[in-house]
Amino acid sequence: METVPENIHETEEFILTDILHGIELDPQESLSLLSYMQERHEHLFGPFTTYFVLGSYERPFKYRLELALSELNSRLHAYAYLLAPQPDPDLPERLPALKIKFYLHAIYADAIPLILEHNTGGALAEFGRADHPVLLERTYVFPRGYKSHYDGSVDSLDAVHARGIELAYQADGENALCDALEQLIEEAEDNGISVTTADLTAYIEQELGGRLVPSYSGVLTDGIKHYEQLGQCFSWATEEDLRTSLTNVP
Template sequence: MTKIPENSEELTDFILNDVLYGLELDPIDSERLLLYMRERHEHLFGPHSTYFVLGSYESPFKYRLDEALDVLNHRHDAYAYLLATQPDLDVSDAIPNLKVKFFLHALYADSIPLLLEHDTGGAIAEFGRVERPVLLDRTYLFPRAQEEHYDDESLLTTQDAILARAVELAYRADDLDKELAALATQAREHGLDISTQDLESYLESELGGRTPSYSGVITDSLVHLESLDQCFSWTTTAELEDRLSNVP
């Protein structure tokens, strides 16, 4: 199916053929699925614009999801939400509840912003799911530090720029300790009281001790979204808030 199901019969066919790959839904599960849709009708089909926000729920990455929700919900007649805040399906144990729940919401969202900060966890599974044709044209990807915006030394004259550069280095430096030491030296040359330890503490708060990266499989898929003008790199939270303006 290349379009959103328009009625309950099409929806059931989609769930069976495109999500569950041939598993059978017994009449009780089918009825419960349709009941779930009716109960969520106001949220999924209301007059407002719906934004199904995806990304990592781990700390500290969840903070950026909350920021995205706040930005999008400040739009006129907007409803931005996470999957975790939605009720679970009441179906039999043979049915993958979370998977079906994901697609029910993704199918009817007006836009699907996906924040990426690393290449592990549930956000990567979601990334694979939204690449399906029925979802791709409404998906907007926001990978952190995919592009370097602060590699020009002439820009590294403020504390914000130094901290942003530290994040970029965390994603791509072969010897991060060495690069952070050099960055701290550069900061002090511009009269900024920033030490290597300050940069390390900042990265701990931003990345939770993780060494972030994107696999070749992920970066290859990013090229696809970039070619569609649906991929927007960011480094700081302020930049993320600005990039979200690309979501219609």
């Protein structure tokens, strides 16, 4: 199915054919699935513009999900939500209940912002699932530090921090990053901004959960390129950048 199901029965058919790919449900399992969809009816089919926010639930990365929720919920008649707080469907262990839950909450979202900061965790599974034809055109990817926005000047501490984050993602190892940070600090000092290597390194590690030199795998960057070509990829460095980038989500 490449179009959004229009009613609960079409949704059940979508789950059975597109998600479970031929796994049969017994009558009680089918009833449980229908009951779950009916309970979530107001949420799934409500009058709000809905935003299904994806990303890592680890700290400090979850803080960026919370920022996105706050930013999107500030819009008029908007409802942004995460998957984890939503009720779980009452399905037997033999079924991939989390996968079913994901798609039931994704297929009716008006937009799906996916915030990426590293290579591990559930965000990668979400990245793969969002590639489904019924979701792809509504998914917007926000990879941190994927592209540089450096314009050749660092005229504030915020700009130094932003450039430091970008260098961390782009460095070829810790030694290369240390050299790049030293050069950045010299540029900052030339502009009258006082910052030490220790302070900048501590900021980067705090922001990136102890990862001084993060990176994206080749598989992940290949998928990001797809969204980039679709005009649905927006790189960011600082939280203020992320707020600005989220304005690209309709």
